[in-house]
Amino acid sequence: MNVARSMAALLATFLLAASSALAGEAGTALKADALKAEPFRDAKTVGSLTAGDTVEILKKQGGWFQVKSAKGSGWVRMLSIRRGEARKGSGDAEGVLGLASGRAGTGRVVATTGIRGLGEEDLKAAKYNELELKKAESFGATQAEARKFAAEGKLVARKVEYLAAPDAAKGER
Amino acid sequence: MGSTVKNALLSSMLLLCVGGAARAADPWQDLLKSLEQKGQKETEPGRPQSSPGGGLDLGIVRALTGFSQEEEVAIGRQVAGNILGAAPLVKDAKLQQYVNRVGRWIASQSERPDLDWHFGVIESNDLNAFAAPGGYIFVTEGLYRSLQSESELAGVLAHEVGHVIKKHHLKILQQSRLVDMGGKVLAKRVGENEHIKNLIGSGAEIFARSLDKNAEFEADRVAVILAARAGYDPFGLPTVLQDIGHVAKDDNRVSLLFKTHPHPDDRLAQLGDAIGDRLDGLKGQTLENRFYRIRP
Numbered sequence: 515m516n517v518a519r520s521m522a523a524l525l526a527t528f529l530l531a532a533s534s535a536l537a538g539e540a541g542t543a544l545k546a547d548a549l550k551a552e553p554f555r556d557a558k559t560v561g562s563l564t565a566g567d568t569v570e571i572l573k574k575q576g577g578w579f580q581v582k583s584a585k586g587s588g589w590v591r592m593l594s595i596r597r598g599e600a601r602k603g604s605g606d607a608e609g610v611l612g613l614a615s616g617r618a619g620t621g622r623v624v625a626t627t628g629i630r631g632l633g634e635e636d637l638k639a640a641k642y643n644e645l646e647l648k649k650a651e652s653f654g655a656t657q658a659e660a661r662k663f664a665a666e667g668k669l670v671a672r673k674v675e676y677l678a679a680p681d682a683a684k685g686e687r
Numbered sequence: 688m689g690s691t692v693k694n695a696l697l698s699s700m701l702l703l704c705v706g707g708a709a710r711a712a713d714p715w716q717d718l719l720k721s722l723e724q725k726g727q728k729e730t731e732p733g734r735p736q737s738s739p740g741g742g743l744d745l746g747i748v749r750a751l752t753g754f755s756q757e758e759e760v761a762i763g764r765q766v767a768g769n770i771l772g773a774a775p776l777v778k779d780a781k782l783q784q785y786v787n788r789v790g791r792w793i794a795s796q797s798e799r800p801d802l803d804w805h806f807g808v809i810e811s812n813d814l815n816a817f818a819a820p821g822g823y824i825f826v827t828e829g830l831y832r833s834l835q836s837e838s839e840l841a842g843v844l845a846h847e848v849g850h851v852i853k854k855h856h857l858k859i860l861q862q863s864r865l866v867d868m869g870g871k872v873l874a875k876r877v878g879e880n881e882h883i884k885n886l887i888g889s890g891a892e893i894f895a896r897s898l899d900k901n902a903e904f905e906a907d908r909v910a911v912i913l914a915a916r917a918g919y920d921p922f923g924l925p926t927v928l929q930d931i932g933h934v935a936k937d938d939n940r941v942s943l944l945f946k947t948h949p950h951p952d953d954r955l956a957q958l959g960d961a962i963g964d965r966l967d968g969l970k971g972q973t974l975e976n977r978f979y980r981i982r983p
Contacts, residue, residue, distance in 0.1 A: 544956060554967060574926070576922055576969075576970060576971075577921070577922045592925060593962065596932070597929040597930075598929075632773060632774050633813075633943055634946075639773070642765065642769050642772055643768055643769075643772035643775070647767055647771055649776060650767065650805055653780070653784055653805070654803065654805050655784070655788045655790075657800060659791070663789075664792045664918065667837070668972060669919065669974075670918045671795075674966075674969070676908065
């Protein structure tokens with residue numbers, strides 16, 4: 515009972531941390547880009563950022579961040595912003611996650627969980643495990659199951675063309 | 688015959704090297720595509736199985752296209768079995784079923800929807816994900832736990848699906864195959880295969896090597912599009928990359944990832960240039976609420 519309650523409290527802490535993970539986080543502009551009044555291209559331009567400008571990230575929506583900066587507030591493409599600076603030592607979501615999964619902050623193994631790292635040496639020394647592979651294969655989903663699952667999540671398939679490599683796009687178009 | 692084949696192979700390898708992954712019109716890709724279509728036609732019922740008039744004979748076709756799908760799956764099974772030997776599945780059947788559904792839906796948007804795709808979460812604290820040929824894809828528990836929504840998971844799986852459909856690892860293995868044309872890979876679906884073991888090296892070593900960085904950028908570009916096609920918010924993968932980008936470089940959990948991949952900042956910058964305004968207005972589901980959370 516008590517355990518259940520403290521688990522619930524831990525979960526609540528975790529969820530809280532997760533949903534507010536972005537609020538007030540620092541970021542840096544990777545390149546010059548416009549600040550928009552709304553998170554879309556045709557929205558009114560309310561300012562501009564130059565590379566290296568620091569911003570405070572307030573919110574994320576699709577491919578956009580709502581930011582506050584010395585040059586004003588607005589929405590900017592998330593790929594124009596590098597997230598984060600000195601997050602070390604702060605009680606951020608990563609830290610809470612670490613605790614919740616029984617990891618130390620360094621990410622190194624906590625013996626009791628049985629979870630470990632997977633480095634180069636581990637990969638080289640790996641021995642084939644047919645039983646585990648069969649198990650992995652047993653969880654496979656059919657295309658029909660995937661379609662049903664998608665429909666349950668209101669995921670609608672749509673046509674979108676692949677992206678060209680940026681260099682090719684510049685050179686050949 | 689032997690020298691003809693070798694010459695054909697060598698010139699095609701040169702094409703591959705010169706063409707590179709960064710060029711949009713990759714002659715190697717075109718060649719692969721036309722040969723693949725040819726291969727499909729030949730398995731149509733009622734069609735004679737003999738070699739098509741004026742074309743290459745099937746042995747050469749197979750050598751040029753790399754591995755048959757059967758061989759590809761056999762190689763993938765060996766690699767997947769090896770990696771599971773190092774890190775078994777997280778013991779949570781609901782979790783494993785969940786990632787298989789998300790993954791299969793993503794893969795269904797690719798040009799290989801019929802491949803027997805398998806996805807899994809493996810017991811490791813690292814932040815990483817792996818794709819073996821033939822459609823075997825694994826995400827570490829550490830990376831899974833850092834995700835916040837189904838669209839982020841979809842983005843990660845889609846990057847790995849990208850490696851499989853672009854056959855990035857197979858192309859590396861093909862170089863070994865060229866060195867040893869005599870040792871034909873005998874595809875066998877059950878158990879370990881000595882020929883394949885010789886081909887792939889020890890354990891799951893292939894994942895300790897880096898792919899060409901253009902292969903990583905290509906998989907990123909494929910990933911956002913597959914996620915978009917599947918109806919997800921296409922920015923799941925970029926969000927994950929931003930998260931990983933500020934994990935400290937000396938953090939053990941990312942040492943292999945950072946060693947074998949370009950830095951997340953470079954990947955984000957490349958993606959940003961490739962996307963431009965192409966995905967503006969494309970909304971999609973993030974499905975935070977459906978995202979399956981592993982017990983703390």
